[in-house]
Every structure is written in C-alpha cells, then in structure tokens.
Amino acid sequence: MSSLARARRMDGVTSSPVRDLLALTRRPGVISFAGGLPAPELFDTDGLRAAFARALADPDAARALQYSPTEGDPALREIIAGRLSDQGLATAHDDLLITTGSQQGLSLIASALLDPGAVVLVEEPAYLSALQCFQLAQARIVPVPGDEEGVDPDALERIAARERPALLYLVPTFSNPTGRTLGAERRERIAEIAARLDFWLVEDDPYHELRYSGRPLTPVSARVPDRSLYLGSFSKLVSPGMRVGWLRAPAETLTQLTILKQAADLHTSTIDQAAAAEYLATTDLDARLRVLRETYRHRRDAMLAGLREITPPGTTWTEPEGGMFVWVTLPGQVDTAELLHEALRHDVAFVPGAAFQVSEPDRATMRLSFTTFSPDTIAEGLRRLAKALG
Incomplete structure (x- = not known):
C-alpha cells in the first residue's frame, strides 16, 4: 500500500x-x-476575569472580537516596550511584533533566517522546543560547550569562526534546562563575537523577571540591538493559557517576520491581546x-x-x-x-x-x-x- x-x-x-x-x-x-x-x-483569576470583561465592554466589544493588525495591539506593544526599556533594552512600540507565545516567535525566526543546511549554534544543553524549530527548518545544529556560568565565549568564538553560523540561540538568564545565567562579562564577550563574526543573536528571555537572588542583568541584546532578535512572553508571569508573547527585531527583519506571521495565523488573538493590555494597564504587575x-x-x-x-x-x-x-x-x-x-x-x-x-x-x-x-x-x-x- x-x-x-x-x-x-x-x-x-x-x-x-x-x-x-x-x-x-x-x-x-x-x-x-x-x-x-x-x-x-x-x-x-479575578484580575484577568475583570480585564476580559473590560475588553468586552461596550463600545470596545466589537473591536476586541474583530480581526486586528498583524503587528499587534498598539496599547499592549506600548506597555511591553516600556518594560523592556526599563530593563535596559531600549525599545519603541514599533520595534515589537506580538506573537502567539514566544514559541511562535522562535518558529518565525527559523523560517525567516534559516535555509536548509544553515548552521545554528546552541548552548549545550538546549531548550527542547527550540531544537524542534531548528530541525523543522532543516538547519544543522552545532552545540557550544559551557560551564556553570553558561556558554564558554572562547569555545563560541572558535566554533563560530569555523562554522560561520546564521545565528546563535541562547536562553542567557535562568536557562532552560539548566537554570544557569550568563554573567555580565560573558554577555559583553558574546555580543562582541556576534558583531565581529556577523551572525544573529537570538535571545530567548521568558524568565528574566523571575529572579530570586543576585543582581539583575541587562539583556544581551542591549549590547548588539542591530544583530539581535529578542523573545519574551507573559506565559511565566501572567498566564501561559493566554499565549501572548513578543518579538523585538530591527526594522527590516521585523517587516519580514510580520509577513511570515500573516501567513501563519494573520494575528494573535485580538481578545487575548486586548485583555492583556487592560490587565497590564490596571494591575500593579511589579x-x-x-x-x-x-x-x-x-x-x-x-x-x-x-x-x-x-x-x-x-x-x-x-x-x-x-x-x-x-x-x-x-x-x-x-x-x-x-x-x-x-x-x-x-x-x-x-x-x-x-x-x-x-x-x-x-x-x-x-x-x-x-x-x-x-x-x-x-x-x-x-x-x-x-x-x-x-
């Protein structure tokens, strides 16, 4: 058969x-x-229930239930841009694309940047679902060794010079699966290597605000904003069920990612975005x-x-x-x-x-x-x- x-x-x-x-x-x-x-x-649950109710209140109900722009809810993007800027990653609302969870952002990046056979560098061990995205793009995945502080910059430089990668994928803050965090000095080195050897830095940062000890660190992307793609999500902070994430990228690349998202799902749920914006505007998230x-x-x-x-x-x-x-x-x-x-x-x-x-x-x-x-x-x-x- x-x-x-x-x-x-x-x-x-x-x-x-x-x-x-x-x-x-x-x-x-x-x-x-x-x-x-x-x-x-x-x-x-009470706060989110109230946020959905406000998003569905007249005269806004029709807008929240309608198709919406692929780029995402302007109010939501403005709020996210403010929080990222406060963390040291200067961001305007039009630097952002709202995604259906940060996982979709990763899938869009793989589609936009990776031809079959392209080399992707990842920390070892690496986030499982990222590996799936890169496998689907038919990339060649090359691990970079590290230690208790994450990726070893010397190993990264050596491997990147040999492999000429399209991108390096990192979860530099409280990594999944290890929980490790790149220190400030290594962040500087890695950003410098990405700029000099001319590859993209993809920074997946869903845990950034879940710090329990030690001092906060600025995202690696702040050091090379023109060579970085930054992913974030409300899944760990507010609700994974809402599937609201975001992707920060340079303007030309963001345009390409937006076109890909149009083909993928037109836009992230209008009502979930509206409720997220209402929630963040009226709740003391800190x-x-x-x-x-x-x-x-x-x-x-x-x-x-x-x-x-x-x-x-x-x-x-x-x-x-x-x-x-x-x-x-x-x-x-x-x-x-x-x-x-x-x-x-x-x-x-x-x-x-x-x-x-x-x-x-x-x-x-x-x-x-x-x-x-x-x-x-x-x-x-x-x-x-x-x-x-x-």
Missing part, C-alpha cells in the same frame, strides 16, 4: 518528551517535576511579581535542600538565581531514561537530560522544575525520587 506524501522537513523531528510526559503524569497522585509550569494557585518571586524562592530552596538529603554522594546540581529549573547530574553509569520508569512506579516524574543535548548525551542528567508545587509537596516528591534512586 502506498503512503501519502510527507514533507522531508519532518524527517527526524520527534515529539517533545516534556509534552509526552505531561500527558503521562496527569494521573492522580503523581508529583511531576517534568513541566516548567507556573503555580496555578498564583494565577490572578507587586504581583514580588509574590511570584517570594513563593518560587521558597520552592527553589526546598528543592535544593531536599536534593542534598536524598541524592547519592557525588551528585551535582545547579543552584539557579531564578527561573524554574534545576539540572542534576548523578554519579556513575546511570541512565535517567531508565530511572524515570522506576520513578513513575513511585508516582514522581522528571525529564531525562539526554533529550536536551545535541552531542553525545550525558545520560546521568535530569531536569527538575520547582515552581509548580509547595515546599511540602516538593519534599514528598523528592522522598519518592529517593526510593527510585535506591
């Missing part, structure tokens, strides 16, 4: 193991450290963020304390200053993909680290997310993980 045609770009592109795990761990009683999920009890930071700081600390108690000697892990993730490396010849099966028997889950690695993976690694559960539930989940570790 003949099979229907399928695009070659789908060859080798697999489902995200995180998405698969989320389905697997929905059964009652499972404590899942697998997904990078915001704490649902911290969603401002006060909301203080609650998130304080809550997540306690949860991070609970996970780090618990790991010290339940892991075997020789285990190492990152100690993130913010974000959602801890990266754990177990001693010996452990395969965490096999360990996951045993962990699920004890009703606890994590993501095996091999899925995030482009080169030969270190199979003794895993990613744990600490934001979803209370400290007591985190402690119980780690006790269950200890049983799986034996």
